[in-house]
Amino acid sequence: DAMVIQNPRYQVTQFGKPVTLSCSQTLNHNVMYWYQQKSSQAPKLLFHYYDKDFNNEADTPDNFQSRRPNTSFCFLDIRSPGLGDAAMYLCATSTRDTGQPQHFGDGTRLSIL
Amino acid sequence: GDSVTQMEGPVTLSEEAFLTINCTYTATGYPSLFWYVQYPGEGLQLLLKATKADDKGSNKGFEATYRKETTSFHLEKGSVQVSDSAVYFCALRGSQGGSEKLVFGKGTKLTVNP
Numbered sequence: 001d002a003m004v005i006q007n008p009r010y011q012v013t014q015f016g017k018p019v020t021l022s023c024s025q026t027l028n029h030n031v032m033y034w035y036q037q038k039s040s041q042a043p044k045l046l047f048h049y050y051d052k053d054f055n056n057e058a059d060t061p062d063n064f065q066s067r068r069p070n071t072s073f074c075f076l077d078i079r080s081p082g083l084g085d086a087a088m089y090l091c092a093t094s095t096r097d098t099g100q101p102q103h104f105g106d107g108t109r110l111s112i113l
Numbered sequence: 114g115d116s117v118t119q120m121e122g123p124v125t126l127s128e129e130a131f132l133t134i135n136c137t138y139t140a141t142g143y144p145s146l147f148w149y150v151q152y153p154g155e156g157l158q159l160l161l162k163a164t165k166a167d168d169k170g171s172n173k174g175f176e177a178t179y180r181k182e183t184t185s186f187h188l189e190k191g192s193v194q195v196s197d198s199a200v201y202f203c204a205l206r207g208s209q210g211g212s213e214k215l216v217f218g219k220g221t222k223l224t225v226n227p
Contacts, residue, residue, distance in 0.1 A: 006156075031213050042202060042217040043157070050213060090156055094213065098206050099145045099164040102215055104156035 003027070006091050006105035013081055014113050021076040021108045023091030032074040033102060034066060035090040043090055049074065050096065078110075086112045115140040119203045119218025126193055126225050134188040134221045136177075136203035144205040146170075146179055146186040147215070151200045160188075160201070193225045 004025045013019040023032065030051050035043035047056045049068045063085070065077040078085055088109050092102040120135040138144065145164045149157040161170030166181035175190045186203060203218040 004156075033213075040220075040222070042220050045214060048213055055213075092157075096213065098208050099162075101145075101147050101159045101162055101206075104149075104158070106156045109154070 004091055004093055004103050004105035006089075006108050008108060009106065010109045010111070012111045012113060015083065016080050019078050019081055019110065021078075021089050021091075021110070023074045023076075023105060024072050025091075025093045025103075026072070027093050027103060028071060029093035029095050029103070030071065031094045031096060032068060033092040033094075034064075034074070034076045035092065036085075037088040037090055037107070046076070081110070081112050083112050086110055115144065115205060115207050115216045117203050117205055117216050117218040120221055121219055123222040123224060126223070128195055128225055128227050129192045130225075132188070132190040132193045132197075132223070134201055134203075134223070136186045136188065136218055138184050138186065138203075138205050138216075140184075140205055140207060140216075142208040143181075144207050146177070147204045147206070148175070148177055148186070148188050149202040149204060151202065151220075153199075157202065193223070195225045195227055198223055198225045 033048040034046045037043045046060045068074045088107045090107045091105045094102040116139045118137050147162045148160040150160045151157050161172045163170040163179035169178045177188045200220045200222045202220045204215045
């Protein structure tokens with residue numbers, strides 16, 4: 001089945017130690033998204049790519065970066081994680097068709113020690 | 114800008130009860146509307162969608178009708194099960210060209226007791 005895969009499902013890192021989360025897709029969608037979701041809240045969009053065009057949300061901290069080396073893969077880099085960055089990170093994909101939904105991966109739960 | 118207002122809950126029901134979760138929206142043009150469900154520790158799954166006025170989306174016994182006159186997309190299910198316990202998000206995607214973002218409601222946590 002075509003899908004969005006996030007690795008790892010659980011990630012533990014130390015305060016200030018860089019961490020990378022990965023996302024891959026077999027849907028061949030040209031838009032990929034990264035969201036941060038904290039407990040009991042809606043997902044918060046960090047940034048998205050339309051093909052290789054990067055679109056950052058205005059309130060996304062500089063500590064968060066992203067790379068999309070090809071259509072299938074997208075990475076979220078947190079350069080110096082703080083305790084407030086502990087959250088679920090969700091990757092999603094879609095086409096540009098506004099009638100189509102976004103397809104989500106199962107997320108990576110990030111813990112900061 | 115576009116926005117979604119959703120009944121926040123939490124909602125607690127007994128098995129086989131009727132469910133309604135209210136969702137209203139504000140948007141220019143003709144957005145597409147979605148309901149997503151999130152089970153504990155998982156990502157969001159698309160539950161149903163509607164892309165134009167009077168469309169009814171349905172899946173797994175859940176239904177929602179796109180009502181342009183009331184700008185609403187309420188989620189309903191006639192008889193809930195324990196396995197329906199989850200968080201439900203209403204969302205819209207704008208109709209303007211190149212609109213890639215989803216606007217989410219705050220989510221409604223549903224607990225169904227046996």
